[in-house]
Amino acid sequence: MKPIQVGLLGIGTVGSGTFNVLQRNQEEIRRRAGRGIQITMVADLDVARARAVVGEGVAVVSDAREVIANPDIDIVIELIGGYGIAKALVMEAISAGKHVVTANKALLAVHGTEIFAAASARGVIVAFEAAVAGGIPIIKALREGLSANHIEWIAGIINGTTNFILSEMRDKGLDFEVVLKEAQRLGYAEADPTFDIEGVDAAHKATIMSAIAFGIPVQFDKAHVEGITKLSATDIRYAEQLGYRIKLLGITKRAPKGIELRVHPSLVPAKRLLANVEGAMNAVVVHGDAVGTTLYYGKGAGSEPTASAVIADLVDVTRLHTADPHHRVPHLAFQPDAMSDLPVLPMSEVVTSYYLRMRVADEAGVLAKVTGVLALNGISIDAVLQREADEVGGEGATSTDLIILTHDTREGTMDKVLAELQALPTVLSPIVRIRKEELR
Amino acid sequence: MKPIQVGLLGIGTVGSGTFNVLQRNQEEIRRRAGRGIQITMVADLDVARARAVVGEGVAVVSDAREVIANPDIDIVIELIGGYGIAKALVMEAISAGKHVVTANKALLAVHGTEIFAAASARGVIVAFEAAVAGGIPIIKALREGLSANHIEWIAGIINGTTNFILSEMRDKGLDFEVVLKEAQRLGYAEADPTFDIEGVDAAHKATIMSAIAFGIPVQFDKAHVEGITKLSATDIRYAEQLGYRIKLLGITKRAPKGIELRVHPSLVPAKRLLANVEGAMNAVVVHGDAVGTTLYYGKGAGSEPTASAVIADLVDVTRLHTADPHHRVPHLAFQPDAMSDLPVLPMSEVVTSYYLRMRVADEAGVLAKVTGVLALNGISIDAVLQREADEVGGEGATSTDLIILTHDTREGTMDKVLAELQALPTVLSPIVRIRKEELR
Incomplete structure (x- = not known):
């Protein structure tokens, strides 16, 4: 022939x-x-x-x-x-x-x-x-290899540029802007890196996977898209101390009322294989009801x-x-x-857990006040890291970093809680909020 | 319909x-x-x-x-x-x-x-x-997802029972027999575990992958099959000190004169994702000329x-x-x-690197003698770990453990070298030889 x-x-x-x-x-x-x-x-x-x-x-x-x-x-x-x-x-x-x-x-x-x-x-x-x-033959795995499954969620490192930058930030303790320049010099980031660093490229890919996994139309306009430009080396270091790494994940997930579709930085337990995907490599974790958790790893570009x-x-x-x-x-x-007409949920309906970092006054009762607000809103706490004031601010410091890991809650609830916490007189700077995925 | x-x-x-x-x-x-x-x-x-x-x-x-x-x-x-x-x-x-x-x-x-x-x-x-x-949809990945590639090698953890046993041995520092009993109690190993622990099950799977990857007929009878029954907690510990973990790998590889097809315990660098596949999980690494290294992970049984x-x-x-x-x-x-008529190579033709452990007399010149034999046979050394005699044998000890990691050599050459080393009067016990794969 x-x-x-x-x-x-x-x-x-x-x-x-x-x-x-x-x-x-x-x-x-x-x-x-x-x-x-x-x-x-x-x-x-x-x-x-x-x-x-x-x-x-x-x-x-x-x-x-x-x-x-x-x-x-x-x-x-x-x-x-x-x-x-x-x-x-x-x-x-x-x-x-x-x-x-x-x-x-x-x-x-x-x-x-x-x-x-x-x-x-x-x-x-x-x-x-x-x-x-x-x-990585992930489309084939999803469309054919896992066709027996009721797929429950997908979480992937699906943008090599941002994973390279995050790996370098962690390795070298450098801030985003510095590493971005290095990545551009090495050819890992483009001259105009917007689509990568703002999460748009990852959201395109997550959108395609959401359609294939759940039988819904592609709906990029419904995706929550958040990049890595606001991440600081400080949060990467605190996350590490708590046993996590920060990755830019594309996530799509079946929830009771619809489908979650979101791209944002996430804490991932350091012991997960996904957390150990370094440099410009990609990896996608797919969880199906029959197969359990599977992972697919390789070069995502080039x-x-x-x-x-x-x-x-x-x-x-x-x-x-x-x-x-x-x-x-x-x-x-x-x-x-x-096809299914399950809606893509607004971000306020997403349920996940959180890393919160806030600068608080170094005085008695602050922790009680902050945790009290969380408790009143039904948010339970997974871990707290409070630095000694002198560790952070030097001698005579009157403020300190308070880091809290929460259990699962609705994003809408967390938005409300953050507004309440931010209004406390003992909370001295804008609260940093990063989502956390256990990927179990 | x-x-x-x-x-x-x-x-x-x-x-x-x-x-x-x-x-x-x-x-x-x-x-x-x-x-x-x-x-x-x-x-x-x-x-x-x-x-x-x-x-x-x-x-x-x-x-x-x-x-x-x-x-x-x-x-x-x-x-x-x-x-x-x-x-x-x-x-x-x-x-x-x-x-x-x-x-x-x-x-x-x-x-x-x-x-x-x-x-x-x-x-x-x-x-x-x-x-x-x-x-894990590995057959589909190999047959279809990677069809553009000249596949160079595959290395997989493709038997959950043995990976569970090796993970437990490392975690708890226990010996094989103890962990096997535990695995049987927990249902991770069968009452007659022979096919798993002797590597036969992994060799069946590696045989099938070798055929699909290289276009050769299935040739189980040509596979080198070696299990984990002779592994000791000592070697797992030394490997760890050198930055490696020991896994039972099914390997099939394109070599200049034919195809390697072998199952045996292998040292794998601890930083590789494959080394971090724990418990009863499976993972297969496939290296193709175009795609580079890809990995597929999930539950291999159940x-x-x-x-x-x-x-x-x-x-x-x-x-x-x-x-x-x-x-x-x-x-x-x-x-x-x-189909291809590339032969499956005899084990003596396989090229790989090695971990060697030997008990040697604690006297001057032993290391020179041992490394001299290796050098004469063209085998270069990657790392040496020689324990102080008193660390191993207590006070008054007159012998010590010598561990050597080699660079690549032919297995046939290594067989000959081992016979020479074993004949040295300063080598006091049977030499332990475990293959090592860098998986680059």
């Missing part, structure tokens, strides 16, 4: 990796897929750069629409990124009856419903293993790790492109007519 | 779990699979026990052949285990045109070639996710975790059973006509 022909839109880091791995391992991939897989046409605005990567023998054009219009192309890989032109091209490729492989998490988290509906109507596959956690996922999708599409659609795995794991 | 009908052979721990999870999550599974999946017939010698599990409304028979002969049954689950009757029944089910789902690692590691050939000839699927690492894998296979088969065989994933990842 002649090789399946693939058109590639955008040949930057991941595109080059995809081309190179497909070339290098072509024989082995053919032995698996039962058919050769070849990139025969590439579109990139920078034609010279594209040509430098692919050499002769591959058509290189600047207009992506030429690739989509080419009747010989069976599969289109979209690696342009973003919501703009990428969306138009993906929709056009679907209309043209091409199968699509994409690593574009932003596009799918925001426009996935429209895209998957169009693909189903046209009978084509939109595959997106590379959109979440790079080379040229060849992401290419690994793109090509795995190519192999799947090669295998199934001529099959009846009912032989294929549904895009979002559940059949399109069997 | 009417539900797909499943016959279950053997309803013990995993069978009961499979029945219960299918019942409990039937609606969610139907929403994923696009079709209901029902166990409608069960065969077990203990009809009363089977009836107690399944209740009314499910046919219960004592003769497995009645299930296979039932024309309404589309898929047969084999959970009898072992090589004997299970093999005959799987072959008969295939002949009868039934798809088969099995958790039987022993059967596939020994007779897989024959079974998969028969299934391919008859056009049916034999699915076996549950055969390796219980609920009723519902294993059922999770069995049911994932049922969903896959439900989706693909009427598809053309070329739409299906090949049993051993590679197309049957594209």
Whole structure:
């Protein structure tokens, strides 16, 4: 059988990796897929750069629409990124009856419903293993490997840039701004790192996982998104003393009234494997009712790790492109007519536990007052760390740090409690609140 | 569409779990699979026990052949285990045109070639996710998720019983025999634990993974199989002092002249995630040329975790059973006509590094003599730990423990070196040799 022909839109880091791995391992991939897989046409605005990567023998054009219009192309890989032109091209490729492989998490988290509906109507596959956690086959694990399970929660380190920064902050006791500059210098953070450090990238990925795990539509606009820019080395150190590490987690969870979907820094017990995922690595923990806790670890970004996922999708599409659609795995794991209308909960309805740090006056009765407010609101305390005044402020200090770990409570309740505590005259500075996940 | 009908052979721990999870999550599974999946017939010698599990409304028979002969049954689950009757029944089910789902690692590691050939000839699927690492979808990750990769090595903790025993030995400083009794009392080890503690179960699983990773036939008879019965608490303690933990690993690795396939205790750097997999949990590390290092963690045994894998296979088969065989994933990842004839290497050809412990006379020149033998054989030393004589033997002691970590060398060379060292008059007791894997 002649090789399946693939058109590639955008040949930057991941595109080059995809081309190179497909070339290098072509024989082995053919032995698996039962058919050769070849990139025969590439579109990139920078034609010279594209040509430098692919050499002769591959058509290189600047207009992506030429690739989509080419009747010989069976599969289109979209690696342009973003919501703009990428969306138009993906929709056009679907209309043209091409199968699509994409690593574009932003596009799918925001426009996935429209895209998957169009693909189903046209009978084509939109595959997106590379959109979440790079080379880790987490989409496949969730959609297929754990299909027996009532999935209860997912918590993942799904942004390598922020995990690198947090690892360095902890290792070296440095503050965020310093480490960010270092990360940019080393190429772990982009010149404009906003999407990473503000949690947006992780939220795109968490949104996609929430849809697949719970059979709900992608709803990025309902996600709570919080980054790591306000984290201080102080809190990382206190967390460590209490037996925790701080990680930026993407969390999605089944709650009695709906689905939690949130990205924010979290304390994680230091003894959990997830807490020990360091540097730019990614890991996703999935808890299902039958399987219990499982974890998937690997490189979440980079040229060849992401290419690994793109090509795995190519192999799947090669295998199934001529099959009846009912032989294929549904895009979002559940059949399109069997989706759930469970709502994504507002953050005030989320139930979790907390780390609180406040600067308090070093006088009798402060702890009693603070814990009294918590108790009145039904919040029980897991641990308290009160530093001796002289440890923190030097001789003659009249204030000290009070750190409290709480048990589970509603975020809405905690918001109210924090306002009450903040109003106490003995609480001297803004209270730091970081969520805590036991991941049991 | 009417539900797909499943016959279950053997309803013990995993069978009961499979029945219960299918019942409990039937609606969610139907929403994923696009079709209901029902166990409608069960065969077990203990009809009363089977009836107690399944209740009314499910046919219960004592003769497995009645299930296979039932024309309404589309898929047969084999959970009898072992090589004997299970093999005959799987072959008969295939002949009868039934798809088969099995958790039987022993059967596939020994007779897989024959079974998969028969299934391919008859056009049916034999699915076996549950055969390796219980609920962890490692077969799917290897066969599909990493299909872009030239896989370089796999190292896994794939036997929960032995990992539980090793964790307890380290935690409590106890010796093997003591912990084994404890494990038996707690139900983590069977009354006859031979298959687990001698490494046979892990070798079955490693054999299956070697076939899928490298496209070679299953060759259990070529595997090097070594258990944990000779490990002492002393070596676990010394390893810890050197920054390592001892795990029973199943390893399969691509080497220049062939494939390594071996199960034995190994030192693993304590900072690796794999070294921190404790208790009865399993984890598999897979290193591919494109993706780099990935890790998959979860419960490797037990009723519902294993059922999770069995049911994932049922969903896959439900989706693909009427598809053309070329739409299906090949049993051993590679197309049957594209297998490799790379040999499994004899243990003497394996290249790895070593931990050596020997009791030596406490006199000048001993270390020079020992390291001289290593150097003459081209083995370089990574670390040496020599205890003060009085630390080990008390006052007046005339001997001491010498521990050496080596760099990589051929096992055949190490065998020769050990014989030389053992012959030295200053080496006073049998040398302990444990392999060491850096897992980089």
